[in-house]
């Protein structure tokens with residue numbers, strides 16, 4: 074895959090919080106692959122594509138489904154998922 078470029082999000086992508094869409098071009102055939110950066114854990118479980126931030130988002134959903142106290146600290150590069158502060 075070639076270097077990434079920004080693509081314009083579709084209405085569907087925006088509906089699931091993908092305000093950023095990366096586009097990669099195959100060096101062999103020139104085909105472009107879109108990588109919408111979804112911010113909706115239900116959509117992420119469907120697409121099963123992402124980096125640390127997307128997985129942290131899904132992990133937070135799973136924690137909450139188990140009844141555990143968790144919050145998603147999106148846009149934090151070093152550690153997207155953090156334990157909630159102790160009270």
Ligand SMILES: [Zn+2]
Pocket residue numbers: 099100101102103104
């Ligand atoms: Zn190709």
